[in-house]
Amino acid sequence: MTAATNAAPNTAPNAAIVGWAHTPFGKHDAETVESLIVRAANEALAHAGLDAADVDEIVLGHFNAGFSAQDFTASLVLQADPKLRFKPATRVENACATGSAAVHQAVRAIRAGAARTVLVVGVEQMTTTPGPQIGQNLLRASYLPEDGDTPAGFAGVFGQIAARYFQRHGDQSDALAAIAAKNHHNGVSNPYAQMRKDLGFAFCRAESEKNPFVAGPLKRTDCSLVSDGAAALVIADLDTAMTMSRAVAFKGMAHVQDFLPMSKRDILKFEGCALAWRKALEQAGIVLADLSFAETHDCFTIAELIEYEAMGLTGEGDGARAIREGWTTKDGRLPINPSGGLKSKGHPIGATGVSMHALSAMQLMGEAGDMQIAGARLGGIFNMGGAAVANYVSVLERAK
Secondary structure: OOOOOOOOOOOOOOOEEEEEEEEEOEEOOOOOOHHHHHHHHHHHHHHHOHHHOOOOEEEEEEOOOOOOOOOOOHHHHHHHHHHHHHOOOEEEOOOOHHHHHHHHHHHHHHHOOOEEEEEEEEEOOOOOOHHHHHHHHHHHHOOHHHHOOOHHHEEEEHHHHHHHHHHHHHHHHHHHHHHHHHHHHHHHOOOOOOOOOOHHHHHHOOOOOOOOEEEEEEHHEOOOOOOEEOHHHOOOHHHHHHOOOOEEEEEEEEEEEOOOOHOOOOOOOOHHHHHHHHHHHHHHHOOOOOOOOOOOHHHHHHHHHHHHHHHOOOOOOOOHHHHHHOOOOOOOOEEEEOOOOHHHOOOHHHHHHHHHHHHHHHOOOOHHHOOOOOOOOOEEEEEEEEEOOOOEEEEEEOOO
């Protein structure tokens, strides 16, 4: 294995998701970061049938960046149960991929033999922050010396990416509207989603008073939602998992970190995303076509479009074909974001990656309700931090 290879070898001891919890995403004025953490942690432990005393380690994903006055939040997980006192607890952060950073850290602890059961919680409370401050907080996930004065904040960064993509590959407004419409249609079936409304292609395509341009060619329907929420997982070594009622194994996983400045890379290629997919699929011993579905990071519709290309679904500049020909719809060749994605579900930063894993585990266990993909056997997850800077891919498979 070379130093550039971050995916663990197939011989590593495996880990599996054995329980999960997911709060509804949305505006929760009556909640706090602490209450959201406690709720998700307790519900995940109950779902797994695990006593808090049996947890070996805790990992919290919490971006914060000014959203919460309370920082240093790892120990808030201990508020869920006194039996969690003195357990090692760590908070991780990697921008919008914070949740997956927490998940992957838990799996690495298990593969290293340092833990048998790990409680993972992802959380964010964003809606109590004034609008201008939200933009400033999110812009901290960009390279401030170059992007710190970008109009419209982080949406402005992706507005620039969309404009460059249009310049290189032609106007993709139809494709972006189709992606937004697809994800809003899927989100109707997600009981945890912030916006459960089928907006339709025509609404997403047209500029209007309710759907104005936000940044460059991106309209409001091209942008994910500001959200509060939490999600949690209990992850165990495979031997332990096989004694429990559920087991969804990590068949492959990879983390690739790219340069922060967009000026140092071709931002239209999402090269870190592409490499993470290749490594995770190789570790899993499968090809993209073997997946039953994928949850991918649609913070903006242009991101999902480019991710089609980076994951290998289409060639460079041809991502629109996947949505135009129906490949990524719920009944297509590779359903993308059957949960509704960030676009419909919402995007509480630290919770997003944990949510993607929880919803994928639901699919693979046949417990996804109206979101269910029939016969789902293998699921792929791509969670991204910044503009394709932090790139996490997981491949999940039902083990029991």
